[in-house]
Amino acid sequence: MSTLLTADMIRKWAPVLVLIGLVLLFTTINPHFFSLRNFARITISSTPALMVAVGVTFVILMGSIDLSMEGTIAVCAVLFALILNIFGGSISGIGWLAIPGALLAGAFLGAVNGIVHVQLKIPSFMASLSLGFIGIGLSLLITGGNRILIDDPVFRSLLTFRIMGFPLMVYAALLCLMVAWFIQDDTVIGRNFYAVGGGEDLxxxxxxxxxxxxxxxxxxxxxxxxxxxxxxxxxxxIAETETGRNFMFTSITSVVVGGTALRGGSGGVWSTLVGVLIVNVIGNGMVVTGLPDYFQDGVLGILVIFAVYLSTDRRSLSFIK
Amino acid sequence: MSFIKNYLERQICERRQFLLLSAYGLGGMAVSSALKTKTARAAVQNPKIAWSYRDRTNPYWNSIVAGGDAFVRSLGRPSDSLINLINEGSSEKSLADIKSLLSRYGSQVALAADPNDMPNCRPVVEAVCSAGAYISTIWNKTDDLHPWDFGDNYVSHMTWSDVGPSEQTARVLFDAMGGKGGVVHLGGIASNNPAIERLQGLKNALKSYPNIELLAVQAADWDTQKANQVMSGFLTRYGDAVKGVHCASDTMAYGVIEALRAEAIEGMPIVSYDGNPQAVGLVAQGKLLATVFTNPYWGGGITAALAYYAATGVFKPSSEPKEHREFYGPATLVTTKDASEFKSKYIDSNPEYDWKSLWSFTSGPIKYKS
Structure with a gap:
């Protein structure tokens, strides 16, 4: 019994161990990796990915999948930039309306996604993938393929203003993570996500x-x-159709590597944080250690398989599909 | 949002019409091939003008199509009479769309195309030639395929050699670095020809600057976000040893500039390539030292014009010298000295081009590696 418990404990903490192992590995190869400035760089690239991965975590907890993120991000980014520029171009004026505007657009697109999936009884995989394409098309229609530039120093202080070495956006993202944690653990909706993912019939x-x-x-x-x-x-x-590019792969990878099961019912937003950090530490570490280009994608693939292998209890799975 | 509604309605109508006409054309082809009447073909009076290209999500292809529109308008036709065939990066779709177009209009087509990848150029050209229509291509063509092997129907091919201009940007960069220090290169997708040539240009320039050290070369896949991440990694790996950045495209340079802004690093010399409007603006502000303008607007217009004027018999391609059939497009170095003037001339408004002056901006015949 005690060995089983230990094995379970290791499995539960496997993603964290992988993260620590990667940090030690990259530090051994290049000691510059282990510095506050580099950690700040890793967290900057992790911040948008974390929000997207946390979003899809809720869907995966229910045992569904959402592949619409690239389209949704493109539309929200473009609308955010448009609204900001229409209302004077600064977040310190009435331009702040761009934030609720973008959030509303995201909520609307998400709701449409959910309604199409539930009411038309289309598998979430197909429904969300299709809506992602619609989102890309919509953002292209709005921008005509052009980029919208945002130069508001107040808004950009999310990147440029630092507290204890980390930019403001990192703290803002942590705050959002706390809200997600609250929703997951302390609301009826959050607990029901687990209930549906664990056993929908029940x-x-x-x-x-x-x-x-x-x-x-x-x-x-x-x-x-x-x-x-x-x-x-x-x-x-910059806000453009390309803003959403690559988020589908990195967010789903992060969620799975973090230990949230694709079949639903187990995992959570903290696991996702660890997963996002693993993926971004790998991305940063491979450049920092000077691994040749042609190795990088392959190494990422191997590390993902390794992390997922460590964090899933295969004995509990009767079949793999 | 009425513009969206109008746009959608127009696209739906066009698509419906296109499908119906394609079906009608296919029927017509079947009948005509059954009857098999061979007639001598005269110059086409009023050919349909079409552009086949990748997508509209990036500024480059937007400019190409804007040039195509401008040419069509110069003929007194409405801008939406230019038929857009968007291949979305698929060679199969590129060929299928072109074949549908040909089955509807037969020889009454003047087509400008980027065949998406090199092997796809031959089937596209063969389809156009066997229909008796006219085609001019840009960028993708295998070395063994030549317009003069197809009589008049394969009018021309234009591409750009990036080695020389990339070497020029590298020299601007090295001079700004005072001829010494470490430089990093952010490249495009490693297998893309422009990515290979732009890196080669950098390496050629390095030969004349012995005190410049190429610290690292890393592909960032033409992507702003990836370039941002790669530049952050370079800063960790080399720290203050990085004295200059050579980017293979403007889109990647934007990511580099933002990675440096996050670290409050000011005044790092950076050069890029493509001459996108935003990049030319950044050169004018001094945030980039140089970029290379390949004039996609002119390229888009002139490629359509070449196919059109060959189809209408204004000139006979087979009577033209070889350098009028295969040639390099324009490449202009834009530096901080001339960026403002350049911006007002080429970016803020497009100059009125004489679309009958077909080879005015070309830069010599294509040279093949033997």
Whole structure:
């Protein structure tokens, strides 16, 4: 019994161990890796990805999947920049309306995603993938393929203003993570996500309106994608259709590497934080250690398999699909 | 949002019309091939003008299409009479769309195209030539394929050699660094020809600057966000040893500038490539030292013009010298000295080009590596 407990403990903490192992590995190869300035760089690139990954965590906890993030981010980023520029171009004036504007757009797109999935009974995989394409098309239509620049120094202080070596956006993202944690652990909705993911039949039988819960889950995810879009714009000062690029792969990878099971019901936002850090430490570490380009994608793939292998209890799975 | 509604309505109508006409054309082809009447073909009076290209999500292709529109308008036609065939990076879609167009309009087509990848150029050209239509291509073509092997129908091919201009940007960069110190290169997708050539240009310039050290070369895949991350990694790895940055494209330079801004590093010499409007603006402000303008607007217009004027018989391609059939497009170095003037001339408004002056901005015949 005690060995089982130990094995379970190791499995639970495996992602954290992987993260520590990676940090030690990269530090051994290049001691510059282990510095406050470099950690700040890693957290800057992690911030937008964390918001997106937290959003999709809620959906994955329910046992569904959401692949619409790239389209949603593109639309939210472009709308955010448009609204900001229309209202004077500064977040210190009435331009702040761009923030609720982008969040509303994210919530709307998420809700549409959920409604299409639940009401039309289309698998979440297909529904969300299609809506992602629609989002990309919509943002292209709005911008005509052009980039929108954001040069508001107040808004860009999210990147440029630092407290204890870390930029403001890192603290803002941590605050959002706390809110996500609260939703997950201390609200009925959060607990119901686990109930549906753990066993939908049981949840239905005990009177839970699963369809409504799913729509709420997708809406919540959309809001977090919008937050990711705002941080992505803060990081680069550019809003365009390409803003959402690559977020699908990195966010889903981060969630899985962090230890949240794709079948639903286990994991959570803190696991996602660890997963996002692992993926970004690998990205940064490979450049810092000077690994050749052609190795990097392959090494990322191997590390992902390794991390997922360590964090899942295969004995509890009757079949793998 | 009425512009969105109008745009959607127009696109839906165009697509519907296109599908119907394609079906009609296919039927017509079947009938005509069954009857098999061979007639001598005269110059086309009023060909349809089409542009086949990758997508509209980046400024480069936007400028290409804007040039195509400008040419169509110069003929007194409405701008939306230019048929857009968007291949979304798929060679199969590129060929299928072009074949649909040909089955509808037959020889009544003047087509400008980037065939998406090199092997796709031959089937595209063969399809156009066997329909008796006219095509001019840009960028992607294999070395063994030549317009003069197809009589008049394969009008021309234009590409850009990036080695020389990239070497020029590297020299501007090294001079700004005082001829010494470490430099890093952010490249495009490693297998892309422009990425290979732009790195080669940097390496050529390095030969004349013995005190410049190339610290690292890293692909950032033409992507702003990835370039941002790669530059952060370089700062950790080399710290203050990085004295200059050579970027293979403007889009990556934006990511580099923001990575430096996050660290409050000011005045780092950076050069880039492509001459996008935003980059030319940054050169004018001194945040970039140089970029290379390849004039996609002119390229988009002139490629369509070449196909159109060959189709209408204004000139006979097979009577032209080889350097009028295969040639390099323009590449202009934009530096901090001339950026403001350049911006007002080429970026803020597009100059009125004479679309009948077909080879005015070309830069010589294509040289192949033997």
């Amino acid at each position: 949840a239905r039988a005990s009177g839970l309106n699963v369809g409504r819960l799913r729509i709420i889950g997708f809406t919540l995810a959309g809001i977090f994608y919008a937050l990711g879009a705002i941080f992505a714009v803060a990081r680069l000062g």
